[in-house]
Amino acid sequence: MFDFFFNFHPVIQALIKGLAVVLVIFPLAGACSLAERKVSAWMQGRPGPNRAIVPWFAYIPFLGTFLQRLGVFHLMADGAKFLFKEEPVPGHVNKLYFVLAPALAMMPAFTTVTVVPFGAYFDGAGHAIPLALANVDVGLLAVFAVSSLGVYSLILAGWASNSKYPFLGSVRASAQLISYELSMTLSVVPVFLWINAPGTPGTMSLAKVVEFQSLPGFWGGTWFIFLMPLSAAIFLISLFAETNRQPFDMPESESDLVGGFHTEYGAFKWSLFFVAEYSHMLVGSGVFTLLFLGGWNPLPWIPLADFVAWLHGLLGSAVILHPLFVGVLSIAIFLGKVLVLIFFFMWVRWTVPRFRYDQVMKLGWQKLLPLAIANLIFYALAIAWVQTR
Amino acid sequence: MAIIPLERKPLSLAERTYLPAILSGLKTTFARLLRPIETLEYPEQRPAIPPGYRGVPTLVKDPNGREKCVSCQLCEFVCPPKAIRITPGEISADAPTAQVEKAPQAFEIDMLRCIYCGLCQEVCPEEAIFLQNQYSMSGYTRAEMVNHKDRLYELGGTLPDPHLKWDKKKAAAEHGNTH
Numbered sequence: 001m002f003d004f005f006f007n008f009h010p011v012i013q014a015l016i017k018g019l020a021v022v023l024v025i026f027p028l029a030g031a032c033s034l035a036e037r038k039v040s041a042w043m044q045g046r047p048g049p050n051r052a053i054v055p056w057f058a059y060i061p062f063l064g065t066f067l068q069r070l071g072v073f074h075l076m077a078d079g080a081k082f083l084f085k086e087e088p089v090p091g092h093v094n095k096l097y098f099v100l101a102p103a104l105a106m107m108p109a110f111t112t113v114t115v116v117p118f119g120a121y122f123d124g125a126g127h128a129i130p131l132a133l134a135n136v137d138v139g140l141l142a143v144f145a146v147s148s149l150g151v152y153s154l155i156l157a158g159w160a161s162n163s164k165y166p167f168l169g170s171v172r173a174s175a176q177l178i179s180y181e182l183s184m185t186l187s188v189v190p191v192f193l194w195i196n197a198p199g200t201p202g203t204m205s206l207a208k209v210v211e212f213q214s215l216p217g218f219w220g221g222t223w224f225i226f227l228m229p230l231s232a233a234i235f236l237i238s239l240f241a242e243t244n245r246q247p248f249d250m251p252e253s254e255s256d257l258v259g260g261f262h263t264e265y266g267a268f269k270w271s272l273f274f275v276a277e278y279s280h281m282l283v284g285s286g287v288f289t290l291l292f293l294g295g296w297n298p299l300p301w302i303p304l305a306d307f308v309a310w311l312h313g314l315l316g317s318a319v320i321l322h323p324l325f326v327g328v329l330s331i332a333i334f335l336g337k338v339l340v341l342i343f344f345f346m347w348v349r350w351t352v353p354r355f356r357y358d359q360v361m362k363l364g365w366q367k368l369l370p371l372a373i374a375n376l377i378f379y380a381l382a383i384a385w386v387q388t389r
Numbered sequence: 390m391a392i393i394p395l396e397r398k399p400l401s402l403a404e405r406t407y408l409p410a411i412l413s414g415l416k417t418t419f420a421r422l423l424r425p426i427e428t429l430e431y432p433e434q435r436p437a438i439p440p441g442y443r444g445v446p447t448l449v450k451d452p453n454g455r456e457k458c459v460s461c462q463l464c465e466f467v468c469p470p471k472a473i474r475i476t477p478g479e480i481s482a483d484a485p486t487a488q489v490e491k492a493p494q495a496f497e498i499d500m501l502r503c504i505y506c507g508l509c510q511e512v513c514p515e516e517a518i519f520l521q522n523q524y525s526m527s528g529y530t531r532a533e534m535v536n537h538k539d540r541l542y543e544l545g546g547t548l549p550d551p552h553l554k555w556d557k558k559k560a561a562a563e564h565g566n567t568h
Contacts, residue, residue, distance in 0.1 A: 347418060
């Protein structure tokens with residue numbers, strides 16, 4: 001049915017796939033900003049944005065009001081506003097770098113999406129084929145390598161703004177991101193020590209990690225969050241710091257730095273920073289889901305293959321086994337987990353107040369890093385003992 | 390006073406990780422998420438005004454439709470920010486309420502000056518001026534923010550009057566008892 005797609009030139013295939021992913025990520029990042037406003041409103045006992053409506057939608061009896069109350073049109077109104085409002089460029093900035101910074105913020109955020117697998121389907125032989133723009137073997141390494149480039153945009157924004165608060169914000173941002181990258185990277189090493197057993201071909205692929213969490217048996221189907229809870233905790237905390245979310249909101253810190261690194265930015269350039277932040281969050285949550293939450297497996301110890309077989313048995317329809325359905329189902333499960341994590345990000349934001357700068361540094365270097373190293377040593381010894389037994 | 394030394398226990402390991410505190414905080418915020426919304430959606434939903442509320446000062450009529458103000462100007466004199474300006478006028482001799490003799494020709498309250506203190510209401514011997522429930526006054530110009538007599542009666546409406554003092558006075562005068 002879809003043979004025509006596979007007959008295209010590989011470049012065109014990649015372009016179509018890339019476009020499809022961008023078309024999902026962009027609105028999703030926008031929807032996250034809306035969700036942020038709604039969740040924060042509900043947690044504070046407010047209704048949140050619920051007024052804007054497109055005239056034609058007002059005529060739809062039930063759906064129109066529902067969408068209005070949900071604030072969906074505020075999202076569109078905000079987007080349109082950011083597109084059309086004046087772009088102020090202060091007179092004292094370094095114009096080239098000032099304009100370059102928001103673009104540079106977007107690039108790593110969207111580049112990392114390419115190597116994150118987001119679903120799978122089964123070929124005729126029952127092998128899971130991961131869905132990804134580029135299912136490369138360096139996987140996680142590529143994510144870390146590219147996403148850490150994101151700090152350059154913050155430094156550049158702070159430096160180019162040529163003003164004190166953005167500069168302080170960007171200095172804090174660079175210190176914070178560099179500090180937490182260490183513990184983040186160290187915390188995932190045990191996962192890859194475990195899946196790269198002696199005698200098997202070495203890999204850093206994220207799809208392989210999910211494959212390991214879909215194996216049959218008790219230890220096979222265990223999600224790594226149960227196997228390595230400390231790794232998961234360290235990774236999650238570092239993820240909060242890396243995506244500049246509360247309680248590690250150092251680069252922005254509205255209360256003491258005006259707006260942090262983006263104080264001098266307005267209109268579309270400002271919104272680019274925010275889409276980049278939400279994309280980082282999406283990709284970060286995606287990586288966490290793949291590494292520790294079983295990727296596209298619906299429940300612990302219930303891999304996708306079993307779930308599809310059960311559905312097939314329940315409904316008896318051949319459509320269930322179609323690769324297209326399985327692919328969409330797996331993407332839906334994966335996205336569902338990612339969105340739950342995004343909600344968790346927002347939930348924490350409205351629960352925990354911001355750390356002071358010295359507390360952030362202390363937590364990063366004196367607590368998380370030694371903990372991550374101890375965790376690594378413990379799991380290295382444990383894995384060596386288990387796998388060579 | 391005796392000084393009571395408090396024993397400050399060092400934090401336990403669990404407390405030092407912050408995690409139990411954060412988890413209980415998460416529980417609190419999630420419970421908040423599920424509770425109903427507490428804010429009012431203002432222009433459509435209005436807050437309930439408690440009795441005795443001091444809103445915009447207004448002039449009222451008695452149940453017979455007579456304007457109660459007799460332009461004695463006590464409110465004008467007592468008004469701390471001098472927001473009230475009254476031009477006294479006469480009631481013509483052929484009017485049904487001619488025995489009242491006086492009524493304001495013009496009555497202006499400058500809401501840019503008014504401090505909602507309620508002294509005008511307190512001082513009024515005729516119970517003609519009341520601070521009622523309206524709490525939001527807005528206008529595009531300074532002139533718009535001055536409430537004239539018509540507007541004041543429109544805002545005030547009619548309030549019940551247990552005394553109807555001028556009717557009693559008239560009836561007494563007709564029976565030859567002129568106080």
